[in-house]
């Protein structure tokens with residue numbers, strides 16, 4: 001079942017095919033990067049000329065409306081939304097630090113964390129409790 005990822009501002013679809021496309025800025029340079037829609041997969045496709053090294057802070061923005069996707073709740077994170085054909089929807093919250101593997105899928109029912117750095121107690125932090 002295909003999950004659609006959306007910009008939370010313009011609701012444009014960010015994964016027209018398989019990969020998620022985000023505009024990415026780092027140290028004054030800008031590129032379109034492709035991300036895996038699979039939670040926990042941190043493989044990124046970037047132009048050869050756009051080098052990122054671990055620890056670089058990047059700014060993600062929507063490739064459609066150009067608005068900043070930085071989370072208002074935590075400025076070290078970015079947020080997009082998702083929905084499934086089954087009617088589930090929620091937010092994906094992920095780190096803005098390159099190489100920092102921390103991702104949360106947040107719905108009204110639960111918070112699921114992915115990535116080796118996702119060790120914070122995100123449950124209270126996001127104001128949503130786990131299912132059980």
Ligand SMILES: [Zn+2]
Nearest residue numbers: 007010062065
């Ligand atoms: Zn947008």
